[in-house]
Amino acid sequence: MFREITKVDENNPIRFMNYRKHTSIFSIVLLLIALGSLAVNKLNWGLDFTGGTLVEVGFSQPADLELLRDVLETNEFGDAVVQNYGTQRDVLVRVPPRENVGADSIGDQLLRLLQSEVDQDIQIRRVEFVGPQVGEELTEAGGLALIVAMICILVYVSFRFDWRLALSAVIGLFQDVIMILGVFSVLQISIDLTILAALLAVIGYSLNDSIVVADRIRENFRILRKEDSVSVIDISLSQTMSRTLVTSLTTLLVLVTLFLFGGQMIEGFAIAMIIGVVVGTYSSVFTRSTIVLALGISRENLMPPEVEKEGEDLEQMP
Structure with missing residues (x-):
């Protein structure tokens, strides 16, 4: 059954990368709006940070x-x-x-x-x-936690995949975090410790999706020898799309329920997670893949190194 699905995806994949110019412009505009709001409106820090x-x-x-x-x-x-x-x-x-x-x-x-x-x-x-000193310490600790998480993710993905896939994953995570903070800045929603927890949860959620897609891209580069980089990425995204949509929709169903019936104290957490799931799904499909192509990913970058067998040199001697 898996072979039949793979074959169908190879013959008629969704051409996601045909829209990469439009999605890149859309992402840049959203990032500029978010950064502009963070610079002008700033964040509405809650009591956990202000005292x-x-x-x-x-x-x-x-x-x-x-x-x-x-x-x-x-x-x-x-x-x-x-x-x-x-x-x-x-x-x-x-x-x-x-x-x-x-x-x-x-x-x-x-x-x-x-x-x-x-x-x-x-x-x-x-x-x-x-006092406000406690809030300053929490702010520093929260920012440090996000930075350390990004660095650890970059190191982990670099060891497991090519550095191009690792860098695209971290840039996508950075976009997810900025988008969430931008929405909170525009709407002036109070930032408390539950929002920080939501940001770390979104990083883990998006990383999981990125690893699934990156693993499929690497596998298809080794299998589909006649396809170019754009086609391989389109096929990989098409093969993982059902998994991505099912995971996102089931997660959103739970988060919307928490938002509607969870009460005021969990409302901010639910909003941050809903934004994170939507933006994370979008960046997994478009942002990370577009960055990988821009960095010049190719089949040679993802092929396993050749291991010389013991005694091979002796066999080649006349």
């Missing part, structure tokens, strides 16, 4: 988080983040830093506000201030 005040509130009954968010929004606390902490009666409120306002003062304001409009029996159990 702020943490207030733990205890309710006598299970708390209605939507009601709490509405009350805080109408009383000058619209930028606060509300989430359950432990049980449904324990709520953690994170308030961004405010000029000339201490943590104790914010805790007292929240206590009076919630007692008057939500529940008279609530208690403030903990008030803590997270």
Whole structure:
């Protein structure tokens, strides 16, 4: 069955590379928009990176988080983040830093506000201030994690494949990350630690797809001796397309469900992953393959080295 599918793909593959000029222009435009937004609008860093005040509130009954968010929004606390902490009666409120306002003062304001409009029996159990220095350390650690991941991927793929395939994979991953950050910059969605986790997850997801495609390209270069580089890549992409689409669609189905029903705290993670899966699928098909062609991939680059057999020199002697 595999041979029949391969034969059909060889005779009539999808000509992805015929559109490489158009997709290259499209990718460059999107990258410029993303980089421009990052330069002008910058990123909307969340409390995990900027610091702020943490207030733990205890309710006598299970708390209605939507009601709490509405009350805080109408009383000058619209930028606060509300989430359950432990049980449904324990709520953690994170308030961004405010000029000339201490943590104790914010805790007292929240206590009076919630007692008057939500529940008279609530208690403030903990008030803590997270300084901006912690946020700076998290920012540096997060950026370092992304850089180290890229370097490790480049080294790994370089050992397993030709350097052209490795470089195209890393450039594609770089594009995926920039696209996600660009969307978050344009929409001014808050960046927290869950977004960083999503970026690392997207890198792993895209790398897996890149390795599958690169392995098929290498295999077809060795099998299809009469095809040129463009045809080999088209055939390879056509053979892996069903796998790519099935994986992407099933992953998107889960992520859309998380976005719709996962709640506010996981919303940013789901958005980042949805963008990453879409952009990663696009870059796996077009961006990486176009870069490989531009770097001059050929059959000679991917052929296994010839191993000289023991005693071969003696047999050739007269």
